[in-house]
Amino acid sequence: MPESVKRNQRYMPGLDGLRAVAVLAVIAFHLGFGWAPGGLLGVGIFFTLSGAQANASTVSSRGAVVHIGDSISEGLTSPEYPPLESQRIEAQHADVGVKKEHFEISGARSIEERFEGEPNGREAAEAWKLEG
Secondary structure, eight states, X not given: OOOOXXXXXXXXXXXXXXXXXXXXXXXXXXXXXXXXXXXXXXHHHHHHHHHHHHHHTTSOSOSEEEEEEOGXXXXXXXXXXXXXXXXXXXXXXHHXXXXXXXXXXXXXXXXXXXXXXXXXXXXXXXXXXXXX
16 A cells, blocks of 8 residues: 655655656657657656656755865855855755754865864864764
């Protein structure tokens, strides 16, 4: 017996069945069956359903992210660059379901090397990991 889609479920098995019907319509069209004159519509339906399912799966299962970066990362949150709010990293995080962000941005940061006593990228990640 098929199960109903749960509230937080991203994969929807029912879409696989609809995509299969769309593929069968395309095959019937190419085989010349008279009952499938619009079989090419199945191509559009297949890709629309596949895109919807792929888009649903891009939502993050994490509620928070830590962005560790160097001075170049400052531009990702700046109103001057990029000028459109929808292009800034906060908006990009929100698009995939992130609710809370932490920015650990420091000039001249490297993964391994230190600059003027600042923690390197690995140390910053370890510190946030310990925070939970």
